[in-house]
Amino acid sequence: MEGTLSTDRSPDAHRETFEAFVESHRDRAVRLAFRLVRGDEAAAEDVAQNAFLRAYRSLADFRGDARLDTWFYRILVREAHRHRRWQTVRRLWTVAADDAPEPVDERPEPDVWLRKRIAAALERLTATQRETFVLVHLEGFSVSETAAIVGKASGTVKSHLHRALARLREDLADLRNPTRATEGAQEVSDDT
């Protein structure tokens, strides 16, 4: 089932394949989307839904050249791209609203503080650096699978990975030692 498509091309067979696929990939799809859309949970679910729907529409055209999951995650990464573009346009149109100060979080959880830092560091990467880093290091795809998903050569993916990691090392130097990272988060929590 995983990565393959039933040879029976009847609508019922497609629906069954699709439902099973959604069930086994839902959590990973939402998590990947979350990491690509600035850590917004609601947006991540929307992106995953849209990706599943697009995949369902094109399921009949899936030729089996690639693995089904690689093909799907390619759709999802594009959907995340589309969402980010749309968010950028929306932000441009509502500049005045965005200028308003963010509500102050009186007692930020250590986890929230860390998440915001990580989100900000990932935002400073280029789109391809972010995508390759998330796919390879956070989601466990191989370099060749990632190359198929983002539509680049394996060598290009490696180069983006190298640059992404170098940049994150600088931005999140204190997190390279997990014990220190937790202590830092705890200090923030204690200060507030």
Added chain:
Amino acid sequence: MTHENEPDPDGLSQQDRGLVDTIATHYRPKPMDRGRQLAFRRRLAARVAQDAQPAWRPALALAGVAAAVLLWFALLSGERTDTNESVAGGATDTSTLYAFVDPDSGDAERPQPEDFLPDDYTALASALDVPVDDL
């Protein structure tokens, strides 16, 4: 004993592995509970069902709207043409205008030039035996 900078199977040093693990642990959505999973599945199923509706339905609705708009434009342009024709005809044909004002009146009842002229002019015309129209 492992060296701090010894690369792991992914080619990461131990410190980089620490960084990646911290990011992976702290930068993830809350796990979906049963309710959210169900809501996700239902919403997707509804969208798939909506998507599976026959394509001719929206096409038919669109065709209906297009036909209504075309009919409206046709009626509007027809009205405009009728008005232009009546104005043009009325300006050039006096008898049509008279017929429009008083459909029952014939040529005999139509006002004659002497009806508009002062009495002096009419008397002078009859004395000189000149047709009133020539005055």
